[in-house]
Amino acid sequence: xxxxxxxxxxxxxxxxxxxxxxxxxxxxxxxxxxxxxxxxxxxxxxxxxxxxxxxxxxxxxxxxxxxxxxxxxxxxxxxxxxxxxxxxxxxxxxxxxxxxxxxxxxxxxxxxxxx
Amino acid sequence: xxxxxxxxxxxxxxxxxxxxxxxxxxxxxxxxxxxxxxxxxxxxxxxxxxxxxxxxxxxxxxxxxxxxxxxxxxxxxxxxxxxxxxxxxxxxxxxxxxxxxxxxxxxxxxxxxxxxxx
Numbered sequence: 001x002x003x004x005x006x007x008x009x010x011x012x013x014x015x016x017x018x019x020x021x022x023x024x025x026x027x028x029x030x031x032x033x034x035x036x037x038x039x040x041x042x043x044x045x046x047x048x049x050x051x052x053x054x055x056x057x058x059x060x061x062x063x064x065x066x067x068x069x070x071x072x073x074x075x076x077x078x079x080x081x082x083x084x085x086x087x088x089x090x091x092x093x094x095x096x097x098x099x100x101x102x103x104x105x106x107x108x109x110x111x112x113x114x115x
Numbered sequence: 116x117x118x119x120x121x122x123x124x125x126x127x128x129x130x131x132x133x134x135x136x137x138x139x140x141x142x143x144x145x146x147x148x149x150x151x152x153x154x155x156x157x158x159x160x161x162x163x164x165x166x167x168x169x170x171x172x173x174x175x176x177x178x179x180x181x182x183x184x185x186x187x188x189x190x191x192x193x194x195x196x197x198x199x200x201x202x203x204x205x206x207x208x209x210x211x212x213x214x215x216x217x218x219x220x221x222x223x224x225x226x227x228x229x230x231x232x233x
Contacts, residue, residue, distance in 0.1 A: 035222075
């Protein structure tokens, strides 16, 4: 089974609107971390936000927030007030806390912000 | 700089030649990872190193691919007898190790090496 599933190959959002990028995960490890990365067309991978499995509150970093639903094993990224510079590929990733240092990445979602 | 450094940034070579790609991780990061990313695709895990432990080579696509990490720092990914399907961006990342079972350490990526096989 896939460890990380991103079901939206491409998404469009109007500038200044909010958008949600979906991510579901699969693990039996009670300790894990979830990460979102942004990859603009220039190619660098930029770390955006982290959510730990034991965290009681949803993570927030500026315009980024994570809608963490543990029972559903989902960790959706919410970008508020979209900007043209948000157009990029977005990858969800997971690291299991007790089974090693491996990171598992989803296939990514391409986000296009429309002016 | 303090980030992950990869060299060269671009490499063009003829089919059949060997290539070496270098990664210099962030100082103090004991975990180092290599990924391959084809155009418009996701990340394909290749190999990772953690401290002095044996590396996890489970992602290497063939025996033409190998990697080493000397002194727990710099890593070299070597591709022998390159094929056209090896053309991709090769990304290196480093991370602090797991912290007492807490998995809150993200990976930090280099800018990648764009490899083109003619």
